[in-house]
Structure formats: C-alpha cells, structure tokens
Amino acid sequence: MPRWARSPKPEPRAELRIDVVIAPETIEQDLAALHQRLHRPGDPVSQCATLPLNLPGLRVHHRVADGEDYIYVEDVLGRRLAGYTVFKRLVELDRRTDRHFRAPHSRYAAAYQRRGIATAVYEWGLARGDCFVSGARQSVGAHALWQALGRRHPLGFAEIRSKRLHDLASPPDEALMTALSTRMILLGSGWSAARLRALGLLHDAVGAEGERLLRRA
Known part of the structure; x- marks a missing residue:
C-alpha cells in the first residue's frame, strides 16, 4: 500500500504493541468518580462547554486544560458517564510539532462501546485540524478504531x-514495528x-547510517 494512502480495507493484524487490557470494573470506578466531579460545583471538571455532536441521548462536555482537550460523554437519562477521551500533549515531541499533534486516550464503559461514540469524538478532533499520534501501546479496541479512521483519513x-517524527514505510518492517518509538499517525x-514535510514537522527515516551517527552523538 502506498504511504499515507487511505486504506479501503483493514490492514492485517500484525501491527504495533496491542497489549493494553483494563478491567471493566476499573473503568466503571473511574467513570463514576468523574461523573460526580462533572456535577460538583467549583470542580475543574465541571467547567465545561457542550459540544454539538450527533449522539442521541448523550451529552458531550468539553474543557481545555494546559493545552489538552477533555471530552466527557454523559448518558443524561442513565445519570452516568458513558466514557471520556483526552487529547493529550506529547512530551516526546518538540514544541513546533506539539502545536499540531495530540495523543488520544479513551475509556468507555462496556455498555457504550461499539456504538460509534469514540469515533464521533475522534472525528471532531480530526475535523478541526488536529493530527493524532498513537500511544506506545494500544488496546484491541483502540487499534480497531485507528484502522477504521484510517479508511477516511490519511494513516501512516x-x-x-x-523529539521529531520520522516518516516510515507503511507498514514498517517487523523490527521497527515492535519498537516503542514506532507510532501510527492520523492526519486531520x-x-x-x-x-508536514514542507513545514518541517515530518522528517526522513533515520536509517542505518543515521542510527550510527545518533549513537556517536
């Protein structure tokens, strides 16, 4: 597949480190605590605007703190939090790149998964021009979401x-695939x-000679 093409079908499952597993009860406890804070006067979490996302029966809250976007999806009738997404800054990237890239991290209760909620939230970020970098590790659900979004947005x-992003073949070879420094990128x-290249935000792959120079440095 050409680099940065929009894939017409999912890629084979031999990709990045897909080993994140969070117990459902841990997620439920986290969401219950956040839901209380969402309605506690004076709590920073309660200082939210509302996003007009088309998610029937759900209210989407949005706040910004330290340059990071927090999206809380609330089931109003169920009086509970369905889940949340944080578009985090990446300390691994330099300041110029950090202005345009975020690392999405999400937790959604089992009853609200596979309903297109996280997809709608990620699409909101991509539509406003954010670019995404995957984490060093992913869950099965997160990886599936990235692959689905990659059919509508450039994925590489x-x-x-x-602290710089270096372009890799898509997909990279097996050795690079298992390295924690290798990430997926979705372009908004x-x-x-x-x-990205023209603005100096994406650079050539380091390669063997570059690797030797980095080690000497």
Whole structure:
C-alpha cells in the first residue's frame, strides 16, 4: 500500500504493541468518580462547554486544560458517564510539532462501546485540524478504531527520535514495528504528509547510517 494512502480495507493484524487490557470494573470506578466531579460545583471538571455532536441521548462536555482537550460523554437519562477521551500533549515531541499533534486516550464503559461514540469524538478532533499520534501501546479496541479512521483519513507510521517524527514505510518492517518509538499517525483536515514535510514537522527515516551517527552523538 502506498504511504499515507487511505486504506479501503483493514490492514492485517500484525501491527504495533496491542497489549493494553483494563478491567471493566476499573473503568466503571473511574467513570463514576468523574461523573460526580462533572456535577460538583467549583470542580475543574465541571467547567465545561457542550459540544454539538450527533449522539442521541448523550451529552458531550468539553474543557481545555494546559493545552489538552477533555471530552466527557454523559448518558443524561442513565445519570452516568458513558466514557471520556483526552487529547493529550506529547512530551516526546518538540514544541513546533506539539502545536499540531495530540495523543488520544479513551475509556468507555462496556455498555457504550461499539456504538460509534469514540469515533464521533475522534472525528471532531480530526475535523478541526488536529493530527493524532498513537500511544506506545494500544488496546484491541483502540487499534480497531485507528484502522477504521484510517479508511477516511490519511494513516501512516512514524518513528519518534530526538523529539521529531520520522516518516516510515507503511507498514514498517517487523523490527521497527515492535519498537516503542514506532507510532501510527492520523492526519486531520487540511493535512498531508507533503505539508508536514514542507513545514518541517515530518522528517526522513533515520536509517542505518543515521542510527550510527545518533549513537556517536
């Protein structure tokens, strides 16, 4: 498949480290605590605007703190939090790249999974021009979500080195695939690999010679 192409079908399951498993009861406890804070006057979590996402029966709350977006999806009739997504900043990236890239992290209760909720939230971020970098590890559900979004948005692989993103073949070879520095990238509205390169936000792969130079440095 050409680099940064939109895939017409899911890629084979031999990808990044898909080993994150969070117990459902842990997620439920986390969501219950956040729901209380969402309705506690004076709590920072309660200082939210409402996002007009088309999710019937659900209210989507949004707040920004330290440059990170927090999205809380509330089941109003059920009086509970369905889940949340945080678009986190990446300390691994330099300041220029950090202005355009975020690492999404989500937790949704089992009863609200596979209902397109996280997809709608991620699409909101991509539509406003954010680009996403995957975490060092993913859950099965998160990986499936990225693959689905990759059928509508440019999806590629990059390596984080010296706080910069280095373009990789899609998909990388097995050795790079297992490295914690290898990540998937989703490009938001208005972005392409060519534009990232032109702005100095995406660089060539390091390669064997570059690796030797980095070690010497």
